[in-house]
Amino acid sequence: MHRFANPTQFMRIADAVYPWAAGLSLILFLAGLPIALVTSPPDYQQGETVRIMYVHVSSAWLMMMVYGIVAANSAAFLVWRHPMANLVAKASAPMGAVFTALALITGMLWGQPMWGTFWVWDGRLTSTLILFFLYLGYLALGDAFEDSERGDKAAAILALVGSVNLPIIHFSVEWWNTLHQPSIIKMDGMTVDKSLLLPLFLMMGAFTSYYVAVLVLRLRSELLAAKIRNARMSQVAVNQAAQPAE
Amino acid sequence: MTVESILKFLDMGGYAAWVWPAYGLATAALSGILFFTLRDLKTRRHEFETLRDARRGEGSSS
Numbered sequence: 001m002h003r004f005a006n007p008t009q010f011m012r013i014a015d016a017v018y019p020w021a022a023g024l025s026l027i028l029f030l031a032g033l034p035i036a037l038v039t040s041p042p043d044y045q046q047g048e049t050v051r052i053m054y055v056h057v058s059s060a061w062l063m064m065m066v067y068g069i070v071a072a073n074s075a076a077f078l079v080w081r082h083p084m085a086n087l088v089a090k091a092s093a094p095m096g097a098v099f100t101a102l103a104l105i106t107g108m109l110w111g112q113p114m115w116g117t118f119w120v121w122d123g124r125l126t127s128t129l130i131l132f133f134l135y136l137g138y139l140a141l142g143d144a145f146e147d148s149e150r151g152d153k154a155a156a157i158l159a160l161v162g163s164v165n166l167p168i169i170h171f172s173v174e175w176w177n178t179l180h181q182p183s184i185i186k187m188d189g190m191t192v193d194k195s196l197l198l199p200l201f202l203m204m205g206a207f208t209s210y211y212v213a214v215l216v217l218r219l220r221s222e223l224l225a226a227k228i229r230n231a232r233m234s235q236v237a238v239n240q241a242a243q244p245a246e
Numbered sequence: 247m248t249v250e251s252i253l254k255f256l257d258m259g260g261y262a263a264w265v266w267p268a269y270g271l272a273t274a275a276l277s278g279i280l281f282f283t284l285r286d287l288k289t290r291r292h293e294f295e296t297l298r299d300a301r302r303g304e305g306s307s308s
Contacts, residue, residue, distance in 0.1 A: 037269070038255065048259035055272040095279055102275045106268040113264050210276060217283050224290040231297045 005082040007223060018216040025209035032202030040199045052110040054199050057184075058207040059102040060128075064166060066096035066211065067131060070138065071163035074156035086152050087226075089159065090142060091218035095211060097135035104128060115179050123172030124180040127165055134162035 004010050036054040043050035070092050076085035107125070108118040119125065138155045145151035173182045184192040185200075192200075258265040 042259060048261045049264055051258070051265050052268045055268055059272065059275075098275050098279055102272055105271055109264045109268045109271075113261055207276075214279055214283055217280075217287055221283065221287040221290055224287070224294050228290060228294050228297060231294070231301070235297075235301075 002080070002082075005080065005084050007084050007087075010084045011219065011223065014216045014219055018213055021209045021213035021216070025206050025213055028202050028206035028209060032199055032206050036199035036203055041195050043196070046114055049110055049113050050196065052106055053196070054203040056103060056106040056110055057200060058203045059099045059106060061204050062099040062207050062211055063096055063103050063128075063131060064169065065208070066092050066099060067135070067159075067163070067166060070096060071159050071166075074159040078153065078156050078160070083226075086156070087219055087222045088215070089156065090152070091215055091222050092211075093135055093138050093142075093159075095214065095218075097132065097139065099207075099211075100128065100132040100135055104132065111179070117179075120179050122178035122180060123176035124169065124178075127169045127172050131162075131165055131169060134158070134165060138162070 004013070032054070036051055040051070042048045070089045073085040073089035073092075076082050077089065104125075107128075111120075112118045138159050141158055142148075142151045142155040145154065173180050182191075256262060256266075
């Protein structure tokens with residue numbers, strides 16, 4: 001695993017993954033959207049609103065996966081000081097925040113017609129809102145210090161501490177049985193009809209590969225930002241060294 | 247595809263006001279991420295090239 005810590009090595013793999021992820025995402029969206037919106041049947045209880053599920057569950061899945069990636073990379077950064085791990089976490093976090101917001105808002109748009117309310121302070125919704133604040137806290141802390149290294153470390157610690165929220169979100173629907181329905185995707189069999197699972201999996205795959213493709217672009221951008229910082233610093237050093245000779 | 251069938255599709259069984267905003271927001275969010283990512287990448291690439299060229303310029307003049 002440690003050989004991926006080398007940015008050149010890492011980006012060689014990331015750049016190779018990029019066209020596949022981007023292409024896969026495009027294909028899955030083109031295949032999934034018509035099924036999700038047109039050909040899949042409405043739910044016998046929820047009618048056409050079930051179509052919201054395809055974007056709601058996909059963004060919820062991404063918000064969890066991306067937080068897991070942020071936390072794992074934060075750990076690798078804190079333990080081994082892998083700069084690349086820090087960049088992966090930093091490049092992922094804004095996307096995770098967007099997916100969380102999307103899961104919350106599409107959930108409200110689904111909740112109002114089906115539950116009769118946009119919001120309820122139950123376990124699932126509250127813990128998801130906390131996840132959103134954790135993402136915001138991570139992003140704010142990373143920028144809060146003059147010394148960017150210290151900011152990165154503080155943010156990484158927050159990400160690690162916050163990861164305790166992931167199992168809480170996951171099990172919330174079992175621990176506190178309120179309005180939010182339990183998971184439909186389970187290890188021991190699905191609790192939903194196949195006709196709804198196909199568009200769901202296509203959309204989840206589309207969202208996931210979209211995240212991977214955009215992550216590679218964001219990593220290129222973060223690496224450039226680091227190079228610019230280094231170039232600036234060496235510029236300052238050169239100027240300072242040159243001054244006494246004037 | 248008749249006009250009625252399109253209207254029926256757009257109506258979403260009476261839930262158009264919930265389904266379409268959900269898809270609209272998802273589209274906006276995903277394109278938004280891509281837009282800002284590409285914008286940053288472009289700005290930084292430009293900045294990096296400017297810095298590199300400036301350095302090269304200094305190197306040749308000294």
